[in-house]
Structure formats: structure tokens, C-alpha cells
Amino acid sequence: MSQNERFDNNDSDSLILSFNGDANHEFQEINENLGIVRDVIRNLVPLGAIKVAEGIVIEPVVDYVFESCKRNPNMVFVTLYYARGLQEIDHHEGDSVGPALRDMRKKRIECSELLARELVHKFNDQDLLFTKVLTKRYAFSQYDEISNRKNALDLATRLYSEMGNCGAIFLSDNEVQACVYALWSGHLVPRISRTFPILAVIDYYIPNHNLNFLENFKNLELLNIPRNQYLLDVFSYIMFLIIYTMVAANYNEIRELNGFLEGSMYLLVFSFILNDIRTLQKHGIKEFLYFRRILSLILHVILATDFALRIKHVTSFDHSIPQFHRKALSLVPIFLYWRVLLTLEAFQPIGRWLTQISRILKKSMSYYILLALAFIAFFQSFLVLENTHKRHEGDDDHLGDKNEWGIFALLVKGILNAPDFPGASKLENRFGFVLYSVYVFTVSVILFAVLLPLFMTAFATRRSVPEEYLAHFAHIVIRKVKHNQPTRYNYPSPFNLLYFTLVLPISSLSIIIGHNHIRLYANIEKFLTRIIFFIPMIGFALIETHFVNDKQDKEARDLDLRELPGLPFPEDEKQMLRRILYGLNDIKEQHRSLHFRLEAIESQLA
Incomplete structure (x- = not known):
């Protein structure tokens, strides 16, 4: 050596x-x-x-x-x-x-x-x-x-x-x-x-x-910015809503396929499902405990059932299947509009409104549980009363064809403030009327106990809604940052279809060939990513070039102050005292450094 x-x-x-x-x-x-x-x-x-x-x-x-x-x-x-x-x-x-x-x-x-x-x-x-x-x-x-x-x-x-x-x-x-x-x-x-x-x-x-458009366009790291990822998510769900609306509007003949629109709708659904599978693989089941994920799962199940019935209808001549197909498709808007609304929660007005609604619903959840328990209890009571009356009369037709579904409809009318006392009397003339009256009274008390706290909570929590929204916004950002960390580039829906079609096979091939060609694979991945995100990268580069400041001033940093950037923001007493203390500390540090320098000069002169 x-x-x-x-x-x-x-x-x-x-x-x-x-x-x-x-x-x-x-x-x-x-x-x-x-x-x-x-x-x-x-x-x-x-x-x-x-x-x-x-x-x-x-x-x-x-x-x-x-x-x-x-x-x-x-x-x-x-x-x-x-x-x-x-x-x-x-x-x-x-x-x-x-x-x-x-x-x-x-x-x-x-x-x-x-x-x-x-x-x-x-x-x-x-x-x-x-x-x-x-x-x-x-x-x-x-x-x-x-x-x-x-x-x-x-x-x-x-x-x-x-x-x-x-x-x-x-x-x-x-x-x-x-x-x-x-x-x-x-x-x-x-x-x-x-x-x-x-x-x-x-x-x-x-x-x-960087203020150069071409340099920003070449920077693929813009794809990992949470704001840009969020804009892609919003775009995909709004496009899905538009495509579904056009498919539903052109559904005159059930046996006619809607061609490109219907195929695009099912491709978007497939990309959403692939995205959820990838999220489950990386982050586990805890990521699906949020309300937006639950709505997505319900939507995916309904649309997958709709797709299966559609395929079965195309390959068979049974005329009863299209009716089930349209029934499954009719359930989609009930969940789709809420899912799109939850996607827009990062926008401040919608986010504050959703924060207020979620807080009210959380505080009133105990009343809804009490209402569900009352419904189940009275449903069993009327079911027992019906069976007892059947044995006593010995005639099923005397009940007016009152089965489990009829009891369910009877109780729902009581909740909707449209009680059906004649229907309850058919079960048992006196006792059925009394039991149904007790049920209507109980439900009315619970509903009044729910509605009044809802309005009271809405007025009481209005001042704390901005703080709650800011905390929720921080939670959204950190969750998006965590999702972006383990990967080189992110491919949200529907771009993940192109990822699984083009990029993933090359990645698997590079693993088979060996680690000597990792740099070659990275260059190929960059080239394919530029092709896949060509149009979004133009938009992101324009945003970075013309709409983003180099330094974050106070208006850009504070979400509340960005609403009224022209008004002066007065400082409170704590902020003024803190600024004075910082200034005094700086002066003390300067005096201390000067004192040390004077001592050093005196020691050198001595």
C-alpha cells in the first residue's frame, strides 16, 4: 500500500x-x-x-x-x-x-x-x-x-x-x-x-x-408538487362527471353502445381502481378509513357491477338484464357528486363549508345512532305483532299483504313526518295504533333533538371553522407529500394506465437484465414520462413561470390574508413585543461581538 x-x-x-x-x-x-x-x-x-x-x-x-x-x-x-x-x-x-x-x-x-x-x-x-x-x-x-x-x-x-x-x-x-x-x-x-x-x-x-418556460417544462419534479397532483385529481374527477353525464343523456336505446364515451368512462373507472390498489399496497388499509375513500369504493363497486351487467347484456339476448344495468347506473350520481365535492376541499370556500358540515355531523352522530336503534327496536316490535296477529286470525289476506317490506315502509313514513296510522291499525286495531303513536312520538323527539343542536352548533363553531380548515388543509398537504415520497414520479388517474402499459414493462425488463443498466432505464422512464405528461407539463410550466413568485411574502404564506391582500394587517401586542425583544437580542449580540473584538485588540496591544 x-x-x-x-x-x-x-x-x-x-x-x-x-x-x-x-x-x-x-x-x-x-x-x-x-x-x-x-x-x-x-x-x-x-x-x-x-x-x-x-x-x-x-x-x-x-x-x-x-x-x-x-x-x-x-x-x-x-x-x-x-x-x-x-x-x-x-x-x-x-x-x-x-x-x-x-x-x-x-x-x-x-x-x-x-x-x-x-x-x-x-x-x-x-x-x-x-x-x-x-x-x-x-x-x-x-x-x-x-x-x-x-x-x-x-x-x-x-x-x-x-x-x-x-x-x-x-x-x-x-x-x-x-x-x-x-x-x-x-x-x-x-x-x-x-x-x-x-x-x-x-x-x-x-x-x-426559474422564470424560463423551457427550463420549467423540462423539470419533471413539477409532477411531484402536491398542488399539481391535486389539480390532476380534480381534472380527472370532473372529466369523469362530464363523461358520465353525456353517457346518461344519450341513453335512449339500451342495446346501443355509446362508443367512445362509454369506453372512456369505463377506462377512467379502471384507472381509479388501479390507483386504489396501488395506494392499498403502499399505505395499507388505514388509508381507506377516510370518507372520500369509502365513497370511492362504493362508486367502484357500483360501476364494476354496471360494467359486468353491460357485458352480459351485449353477449346475451335476455331482455331483463338491461333493466338491472340501468338501475345500477342510476345509483352513480348519488355518490359521484359528493365525491367530486370532497375532491374540491382544498379550495378555501368549499373546504371551510365542508369542515363546518363535518364538525356538525360528528357532534350529532349520537342522535343518529339513537334514531337507528329506535327504528330497529320498533321494526322488531311490529314484526312480532304481525306474526301474533296472523296466528290469531288464521288468515293472511286479512292483514292487507303486510310483510317485512310493508313494515319497513310504515316506519320510514314515520321518520319522514308522514305517518300511516290506518296501515298500522291493520296489524292490530288498538294496540297497533298505540304502538305506532309511541314510535312517531319517539322519532319526533329525536329529530327535534337533532335539528336544534345542528343549528346551534353551526352558529357556535363558525369562529373556529377557519382554524379547523387550516389544520385540515395541512393534513391534506402532508398526506399528499407522503404519497409522493416513495416514488420517482407519480402517475395519477388516468395517466396510471399509460404507466402500467409503457413504463412498468420496461422497469420489469431492467430488473431482469440487471443493475448495470439502471441509468439507461432512468433515461427511458424520463422520456416516456415527458410524452405521457406533455400537455399537463405545459400548464405546470406556465404556472411556475407567470403565476409563482420567487419569494413567499406574507400574503402568499397566509391563506386567510390572501383573501384581502390590499388591507394592512395590524400586529397584536405579543407580535410587537416579540419583534422588540428580537431587536434587543440582536443589539446585545452586536455589543457582545464588539466587546470580544476590543478585548482581542487590547490583548494584542499588550
Whole structure:
């Protein structure tokens, strides 16, 4: 071995040792900061002393945590990690613990969230706030896999999604929303490491904005921006709604195929199903617990049944099948319009309205459960009464052909405020009338108990709807970012059909040939992707060139302020005091540096 090679090996070994030392020091700092935050929250909220979180997390407490954690950017992540841990403990134990302990944990979660929000305001540098405080992925040991590491925004969205009354305080903050909007618009993009067996995001960075249309058109990374992905989803569902409307309008003759329109409709359905299968494969069954996914599954089942009946009708001469085919197709608009409306939830007016509706429905869900229980109970009562009356009379025709479906229709009329007392009297002249009267009275009381809280909740929660919507918007963005991370390029519906037809066979062929031709496969994939997304890339390049600013000003960062960008936004007292304190700190730092320089000059002169 030569002397130069020996020096190179020694240098590489020293670099590895220094890297391991820095990593171990970082893990040690994170664990120490977690202990500091845990002790502070425990002292603030002891068992049996439940107070308002805003009155507990005051400025001296925030300053103490900020200085005790040595102004390390990981303190926000650590604070939310502690809140997330309390949430996990509360979910696992459930009702096995006392109500006092559960209330204490909820209050500690709220205080941790409020403390994390105030700690965010301590960082004055926007680049540091975006790349280190909110989006940097931290770990507590070197054994944590890179693909499983979380950042502060991930933890906050998990708090919001699994406990609806938590997470909104942190996610609706102006500075946090600035980072969320940067992720949404592509001002902050992930740096993906492709050296691992599984593609993983290692950190985020702020790219340079390009005003050249041709350069933006060549940049395929625009396909991974959540805003552009969302626009493609909206376009696909609106196109599906238009095509379905045209197919339904031209359905004069059932035996005539609608040619291109009907084929396009079924191709879109097939692309949606492929997209759901891919989502299930990558993210598991938990991704399908959202209401929009449930609506999509119902739509796919109905349209798949419609397609099967259509094929059976084309290949047979049975005239009863087209009737079932049209019945299945008639159910589609009931779910399709709601699905399209839920797709538009990122637009602020529609999103706020949907947030208000969902919150009202969640609070009134107990009344609907009570109404369903009353319906089932009275259905069984009338069923028993019918069977008893049959045995007593010995004549089935005396009941007026009153079967299970007739009882069901009778009870539905009671819910719709159109009671059928003569029909109830046919079951049993006196007792049937009395039982049906009790049912109508019970249903009326429940419905009044539902409607009044609905309107009361609508007026009471109007002020908190913007904060709830901002938290929901952050949840949408982070979920979209997570979906985009493990892949090189994303192919939403209906472009995924071209992916499975053109790109995937080449990928399988490259695996068979070997890893020596990975660069060739990547170039072929880029070429095919440019062909597939030729028209969308023109639109995205125009947006990046003409409608995106290089720097995010306050109006572009705050979703609420973008509605009225011309009005001046007054600062509150806390913001003014915070700005004054930051200015004083800068002056102190300048005086300190000047003092050090004077001491150095005096020492040199001496």
C-alpha cells in the first residue's frame, strides 16, 4: 500500500468517526431535550390540577424551554413527540384508567401543542424554520430507519387525524401554515436518497425558482408538487362527471353502445381502481378509513357491477338484464357528486363549508345512532305483532299483504313526518295504533333533538371553522407529500394506465437484465414520462413561470390574508413585543461581538 493510499484511508476513517460522533451527540441532545420538555409539562399540569392551557404556557415558560434546549431546532419535534406519545398511551389504555388521568393527559397534550407553537415563534430565520424546525426528520437512536423517521409536521397531523380536537392549535399557526403552503406550492421540496433499498426522504430544501418556460417544462419534479397532483385529481374527477353525464343523456336505446364515451368512462373507472390498489399496497388499509375513500369504493363497486351487467347484456339476448344495468347506473350520481365535492376541499370556500358540515355531523352522530336503534327496536316490535296477529286470525289476506317490506315502509313514513296510522291499525286495531303513536312520538323527539343542536352548533363553531380548515388543509398537504415520497414520479388517474402499459414493462425488463443498466432505464422512464405528461407539463410550466413568485411574502404564506391582500394587517401586542425583544437580542449580540473584538485588540496591544 502506498503512502498516499494510507493517508486517504486514515482520512476516511477519521471522517467516519467524526460523523458517528456528531450523530451520537445529536441523538444525545434529542433525548436530553425530550427529558426537559417532559419535566416541564409534568410540572405545569399535575394530576388533579386542570387549568386552561393558555394560562399555563406563558412567556417565561417558553423562554425557559428555549434556553434549556440550547436553542436547538429539534425542540419543536421533541415537544410534539411527547404529545404524540401521550396520545398513543391514551389510545392503548382507553377507558381502563380513571377520568381524572385521561383529562390530565389531554390537558398535557394541549399544553405541549401550545408550547410547540410558541417555540416556533422563537426562530426568526425562515429558512431555518422550514428546513430544520418543521420538516427535518429526527431520530432518537442510530437504529431508527430513515424511511420511518418523522418530522414536526408529521407528528402534528397525526395528532389532528387521530384526535380531532388536538393538532389544530399548532397547524393553524401562521408560521406553520407558511411552511405548509411552501410544501403545497413547491417552494419546499424533499431531497430523496436513492442509495438505500427503499427510497427515503432525508431532508427538505428550498429550490431556486426559474422564470424560463423551457427550463420549467423540462423539470419533471413539477409532477411531484402536491398542488399539481391535486389539480390532476380534480381534472380527472370532473372529466369523469362530464363523461358520465353525456353517457346518461344519450341513453335512449339500451342495446346501443355509446362508443367512445362509454369506453372512456369505463377506462377512467379502471384507472381509479388501479390507483386504489396501488395506494392499498403502499399505505395499507388505514388509508381507506377516510370518507372520500369509502365513497370511492362504493362508486367502484357500483360501476364494476354496471360494467359486468353491460357485458352480459351485449353477449346475451335476455331482455331483463338491461333493466338491472340501468338501475345500477342510476345509483352513480348519488355518490359521484359528493365525491367530486370532497375532491374540491382544498379550495378555501368549499373546504371551510365542508369542515363546518363535518364538525356538525360528528357532534350529532349520537342522535343518529339513537334514531337507528329506535327504528330497529320498533321494526322488531311490529314484526312480532304481525306474526301474533296472523296466528290469531288464521288468515293472511286479512292483514292487507303486510310483510317485512310493508313494515319497513310504515316506519320510514314515520321518520319522514308522514305517518300511516290506518296501515298500522291493520296489524292490530288498538294496540297497533298505540304502538305506532309511541314510535312517531319517539322519532319526533329525536329529530327535534337533532335539528336544534345542528343549528346551534353551526352558529357556535363558525369562529373556529377557519382554524379547523387550516389544520385540515395541512393534513391534506402532508398526506399528499407522503404519497409522493416513495416514488420517482407519480402517475395519477388516468395517466396510471399509460404507466402500467409503457413504463412498468420496461422497469420489469431492467430488473431482469440487471443493475448495470439502471441509468439507461432512468433515461427511458424520463422520456416516456415527458410524452405521457406533455400537455399537463405545459400548464405546470406556465404556472411556475407567470403565476409563482420567487419569494413567499406574507400574503402568499397566509391563506386567510390572501383573501384581502390590499388591507394592512395590524400586529397584536405579543407580535410587537416579540419583534422588540428580537431587536434587543440582536443589539446585545452586536455589543457582545464588539466587546470580544476590543478585548482581542487590547490583548494584542499588550
